[in-house]
Amino acid sequence: DTAVSQTPKYLVTQMGNDKSIKCEQNLGHDTMYWYKQDSKKFLKIMFSYNNKELIINETVPNRFSPKSPDKAHLNLHINSLELGDSAVYFCASSRGLAGRDGTQYFGPGTRLLVL
């Protein structure tokens, strides 16, 4: 029944490690997103894919790499984790890009803590 799911929900890791977060949506949407929410609750778009094509690529360190194997999945791989990467990462999806189709539905978030 879950519309947008993310795994893992919590991730605690050491600085320098590499980790991945997975996202899946069963809404039949064409567009998926990754957001970072910092401790002050500010939501920042990182990436977006539309039909497996990268369409938003914000200024994030190139240690972050998204990958969309198909329309229903968007994963986020982070290399050489740093303390400042600690945040909540949200995956979202929308039917399309514009208009009412641009309404975004969010996953439960992945709480990443880098020690």
Add this chain to the structure above:
Amino acid sequence: AQKVTQAQTEISVVEKEDVTLDCVYETRDTTYYLFWYKQPPSGELVFLIRRNSFDEQNEISGRYSWNFQKSTSSFNFTITASQVVDSAVYFCALKPGNNRKLIWGLGTSLAVNP
């Protein structure tokens, strides 16, 4: 400039009070969408409402109501007879024209105390 301002950082009310969360937006586009999302203490982001720029009708859903006024570029959210379960951070967001990105406000943290 395209921007969303939620001037109230934190609001605290007592249960059963009515509370209004303000949202002021800026855009030069004539076509745009406005959104409200709720983030309860459990952390998920829940979509509440979408409104397009051509529809200024107010919306009511149970205890929630939204007032969209293009003249003041505002899309305010009122909770009537607030309950403890309404405690959350509420975000207002704007999607102008064919912009691919949502422009987010900084959120208003609402605490409803028993």
